[in-house]
Amino acid sequence: xxxxxxxxxxxxxxxxxxxxxxxxxxxRKLKQIGYEPDAIRRVAIAMYxxxxxxxxxxxxxxxxxxxxxxxxxxxxSDHGPGIRDVEMAMREGYSTAPDRVRALGxxxxxxxxxxxxxxxxxxxxxxxxxxxxxxxxxxxxxxTIG
Amino acid sequence: MMVRDIIRILDAKVLMAxxxxxxxxTACGSDMMSDVLAFVKxxxxxxxxxxxxxxxRTAEMMDMHCIIFVRGKMPEEDLISLAKQKEISxxxxxxxxxxACGLLYTNGLSGGSQS
Numbered sequence: 001x002x003x004x005x006x007x008x009x010x011x012x013x014x015x016x017x018x019x020x021x022x023x024x025x026x027x028r029k030l031k032q033i034g035y036e037p038d039a040i041r042r043v044a045i046a047m048y049x050x051x052x053x054x055x056x057x058x059x060x061x062x063x064x065x066x067x068x069x070x071x072x073x074x075x076x077s078d079h080g081p082g083i084r085d086v087e088m089a090m091r092e093g094y095s096t097a098p099d100r101v102r103a104l105g106x107x108x109x110x111x112x113x114x115x116x117x118x119x120x121x122x123x124x125x126x127x128x129x130x131x132x133x134x135x136x137x138x139x140x141x142x143x144t145i146g
Numbered sequence: 147m148m149v150r151d152i153i154r155i156l157d158a159k160v161l162m163a164x165x166x167x168x169x170x171x172t173a174c175g176s177d178m179m180s181d182v183l184a185f186v187k188x189x190x191x192x193x194x195x196x197x198x199x200x201x202x203r204t205a206e207m208m209d210m211h212c213i214i215f216v217r218g219k220m221p222e223e224d225l226i227s228l229a230k231q232k233e234i235s236x237x238x239x240x241x242x243x244x245x246a247c248g249l250l251y252t253n254g255l256s257g258g259s260q261s
Contacts, residue, residue, distance in 0.1 A: 017224065020203035044207040045183050105196045110180035
């Protein structure tokens with residue numbers, strides 16, 4: 001396995017149908033290098049939720065991914081409105097998404113809780129009016145969930 | 147059961163054939179994709195009435211093999227082509243969600259547990 005693979009993506013904010021392309025690409029690359037399957041799924045789900053959030057709330061953003069044999073680090077940054085109440089946003093079922101987003105199958109208030117559940121560490125830096133940066137790490141051999 | 151068995155049980159139409167002989171053990175029925183993503187057990191089959199391409203993306207992230215559209219819902223063409231790329235079978239049944247889930251459950255398919 002290669003030592004460190006660094007990947008960068010632009011998540012377009014104006015095209016909901018393209019949300020998830022970056023996560024799909026990361027998943028494909030992790031499979032190619034023979035990463036542990038449970039870790040691949042957890043990375044894919046966490047990053048996908050992050051991508052969806054960027055499109056729903058922030059008009060898109062940037063994703064930086066670093067893969068090494070021990071862990072996958074993801075940094076998702078946007079220049080959206082910021083998260084007003086992080087504690088509330090972490091609660092399952094709490095959502096500020098508009099109805100048009102719910103009609104698309106998202107905005108059920110499970111995004112951030114899912115990201116936390118599937119990652120080994122997660123940190124949110126957010127500032128109202130400036131944007132949000134989300135740091136997530138998935139360990140290659142953490143305890144398998146489920 | 148196999149995807150092929152689901153076609154028979156639900157009297158389903160095949161809109162995109164992936165591997166129909168792959169074994170599936172669990173299923174999840176929902177129109178909310180984040181709820182689907184919250185299920186940690188590998189879900190092989192997704193039943194939904196939602197027809198946008200994010201349904202395929204969700205199935206892809208969860209390593210699902212088959213998506214079933216209930217109530218005769220017809221997905222958009224871009225969904226079918228994405229499913230083709232990802233080799234995910236797309237079925238369509240006239241049964242409503244509750245009935246379709248019930249038929250699969252009584253024929254041996256179980257629901258996955260949520261942690």
